[in-house]
Amino acid sequence: MTVAPFRLGMLIPEFPTQTHAFFWREITALRAAGVEVHVFSTRRPAEDCPHEWAERAASETTYLYPPRLSSALVSPRDFPGMAQALAYIARLSVGAKQKARALGMLACAVDLLHYARERKLDHVHGHSAADAAHVLALCRLLGGPRYSFHLHGDLPVYGTDHGAKAWDATFVAAAARPMQRQLIEDAGLAAERTYTLWMGVDTDRFQPPAKRAEDPRGLHLVSVGRLHLCKGHVHTFSGLRKALDRGLKAHMTVGGRGPHEKEIREAVARFGLEGHVELVGPLGEAAVMELLHRADAFVLSSVGLGEASPVAVMEAMACGVPPVCSIIGGTPDMIEDGTDGLLVAQEDEEGLANAFLRLGQDRALQERMSRAARERAVRTFDYRETSRRLLDAIQESRAPHRQAA
Template identity: 45%
Template sequence: MTADAAKPGGSRGIAMLIPEFPGQTHAFFWREIAAMEAAGAPVQIVSTRKPAPEACPHTFREAAVARTTYVFPPDIGRAALFLARRPGAALAALRYVQGLRETPAARRARLVGLIPSAVELVRLCQAQGIDHVHIHSCANAAHLGALAQILGGIDYSLTLHGNLPVYGTDHGSKMARARFVSAVTRPLADEIRSVRADLPAPVIMMGVDTDRFAPAPAPEGARARPFEVVSIARLNPTKGHRFFLRAMAALRDAGGAPVHYTIAGDGPAREAIVAEIAALGLGDQVDLIGSVSEDRVLSLLQGADALALTSIGQGEAAPVAVMEAMACGLPVISSVIGGTPDMVDDGRDGLLVPQEDVEAITAALRQLADDPQYASRIGTAARATALKLFDYRANAARLLAEIRTAQDAG
């Protein structure tokens, strides 16, 4: 940040707080910050704790770590002095934590430990002349925002990236002092309004670099290979890989077109997925390649014929993998989950299927694998949708506008 940005009347700086940044899924945040700064808004990056190096395979990791201030572990002595000089604010912070009645007492006791980290956030903002923190989470990081507002008058806003139950409890307390809470899908905005009907809840999707994530040049001549499907998702039962694997087996058993499936990602369900592949006899049709960099994601998408995301439950909101695939001109087979109905117009720019419905997944896969012209039409429409809805620069500008409005009102 420039010296001018830290002065009253200079370019108003913003702090962006992202838990455990940078991580595997954080390429979007890095792009968003770059877009805001290109628009003239200095951004101070803040995070809770530094993740392990292997948590982020992306090329921007070292640059991101170098730019990020971590508020955990806090300097306890410095925090104690800060709080001793502001006994009223310290007492208000304790009352906030003790007032979290949806949180069990033992958990509230542990949340008291957030107060020193909130002090670190306040000190950073005051030193840099920052009066607004945007927090990309509605979990414990949202409590940090509320505590920083109590301790130092720092305004904050939140983004909800998934269903509220995933992010704990006491959301009313987290949101009570927020200037706004944006949501990445319309259903999530409705969840915010169910907690705080009076709170601005703009829908601002995450975004992708539609210049970089673009269709690969068409190969010369027909490609004599199986229909290539890719999934880019952590290996978690909620991602529903097993349902797509069962659809592949059903298509094979019905004599359908040959399909190859590449699974990028890692996680606790790896052994179960390996066992499912073996049980279905798909060992020669599936590759598990582990976590991959953003560069590798791009090459996978540009070399594939379709993307599959057959997730279940409440774990998805506006999946970035779907956006990236559509930007690359790929037809997507996606569960109806979270905001995917807002992202995909079924039958026009992608194919939506009910959760856990192997028969529907099989039918969608058959449509694409058996009819290259149909798959091509879907992919062309998907690219057009991505340009219209998912470009990260446009969505970062919308978030910046909401933050500026909050600052002006403050």
């Protein structure tokens, strides 16, 4: 007797973009495990994705916004749960403008319901705790499949009404332990309905080079991510300036794009780093690996809210590049300070300078941390293991946990 494959919907906002490499890895791993994965997204991304798999990913993605006209014109009599869905929106703790916007999410939820029925989906997992989670909750109220969703940063970044979003979620995952605590303490979820599920990296593909050559320009620092002020580039540049003024030979390559590129370029000039810092724009996976193979340290000095367990740090560690990170989100769980990387307080420019000096002046320390970072990545961050844990969570938590809507 042939057993039908488990059919999983995966809802990812604005997929694919530069920061979505992990999601594609996860989809690939789940399919390799025999899961039939159907990819959905809220809307098409505004910018092109630089990864080599992006065209295929976009072609396999069903976009829910704008919703089909047939979904936008439904009435309460069309679905038994429509009255409950409208009541859900009415009870949201937001203003009239946001509630009107939620009616658009309801039309997207109707679209998702149609697709779920057509494709006989067993479950839908959302990689967001923001509007996408509302779409999942509304779809469930209309009679759609069981669902779960993932919190990828601090709870306040993802809007309000998290208890409503999770009203019948089989579980809510968090990408780091501090976010799991927020789900329990701030959103009021029962602990047994939450998990910490990290993202992951392909440790077979992201590997250290056979030999890492010494750079005649000194310590090579690398940062890859959105060009956003929350990523702390300005603090990194200040720390680098301090270290250079104390005699360190170093230079830095910054990959990525984002809304604050102008301010970040201005900061490079303000600290007199034009000869030491190069901004190279968005990078595909192959280019990221090539850059990491030339790096001595990876820098992420993020500040504020929003950071969880950064995949860019995992990729660096898999390539044997020790990270220098601010203490934010899940970085203290990812990095053992002084063993496989260095941790500094947020906005601590003196601490960043000392970290750069420490690595730049002690090649043996750099090499020990490189080996330890690689070992940690293989042991903890491989995407096949993290994807298996997600699938286990979905399959083990499918007993109902209904709460009042």
